[in-house]
Amino acid sequence: MRGRLAALRRLYAVQGAWNFEHMLGIGMGHAAAPLLAELERESPERYREAAARSAAFFNSHPYLAGLALGSSVRAEYDAVPGAQIERLRQALCSPLGALGDQLFWAGIVPALVAATLAAITGGARLGAVVAFLVAFNLIRGWVGWWALRTGLASGTGVGAAIRQSWLPRAAAMAGIFAGLGIGIAAPLVAIWYLEPFGRAGAGAALVLAAAGVIGSRLAGPRYAAPRFALAALVAALILTAVIP
């Protein structure tokens, strides 16, 4: 099948037309077009139906969307009934969303960011940031390519292909690295920022940090860190202006 590289490139913009109704749908339709080009030549009628299905509602983690794209395009070429392809896409939404969020947003990204922060506190600067970008994009690029290739190879059997792959195990493991990374980085960052302020200043900042953590535990989802910080900054500005 031709158009794999073009589809992979377009998957980088799969959220380009994200909206509350189609979610990733339009981006998926855009990425599917190069893969469906041969079908357009073979059967324009089937192509139009396939293109419309590919742009319908879809949601998942963007980096794993290639699994759904590849499998549904394979199914279109295999002349699987349209209703079954729609069910396949819908069935993939939740697992791909959950696995991707666990692997990337709660795992790889915080782990790599934590490593970058720790490296910066150790004296690295631009090099740490460049290393972060290179490492992340190598992982993301490889996962994107694997996802598209696996989807195209497995078609309607993509669920079994995902279960038997490295993905569920890696998603479970990634969080541990993130936890360890943040655990190491947070104290280093605190020392790095607070060292020039002496014990009294550092103590005051740590008391404020503890108050924020306790506030976030008590208030639950209503707590928003940026709002707490902005309120604290305004209060501090007023207090320092009033108290001589």
Place this chain on the structure above:
Amino acid sequence: MSIEPGTLVLLVLWGTLVGLDLVSVPQAMIARPVVAGTIAGWALGDLEAGVRVGMLLELFALDVLPVGASRYPDYGPGTVGAVAYAALVPGWINALGVSTAIGLAFGLVGGRSMQWQRHRVADDVHRQADRIAAGDRVAIRRVMFRSIARDAFRSAALTAGAVGLAVGLARWLVLAPRSAQTLTLVAVGCGLAAVIGGALRSAGRGARMRWLVAGAAGTILLAALR
């Protein structure tokens, strides 16, 4: 101190790319504050300011899970403005508090503006609904390009606003060193609260929590022995 017009244009261009990166394209993580801030600092000729501001705003970004339709701040363009302020004020210790306020405020505005963007995309999709339902790839492509162009405009406007505010505050806001440094301490305290609170929430009660505690305890122990 002032910023050269060419550098201002460069900052707005960088902020536009950073804003696009968060959701639209290519999600290469240049939208992370530690990246956006460091590069902005480098462009301004003050790498230290960029790293200090970017890293502090990163602590707030680590508290965010950018999942699906949830609302979350867009810290990237605001970070560029925050770094501009820090580069204009001598000494990060005097600049970090106000810089953080700029970054956070524009992060929240950026989050709101993404909701606006998503509704405009939905309007566009509605207008093209018949053509999309007929599998018209030209209509799909045009919706994509218009959406990305709209997001670029949103990001550029946010960055220009943040940088403009930063330049204005650096010129007009006169803070005594004691006030400025108190604000810096408050910003650092709140950043630590954000990252620790977020890490505890994500860790739950399983293996991740054990590794989080082990990492923190080991680092604190080593720092105390040093």
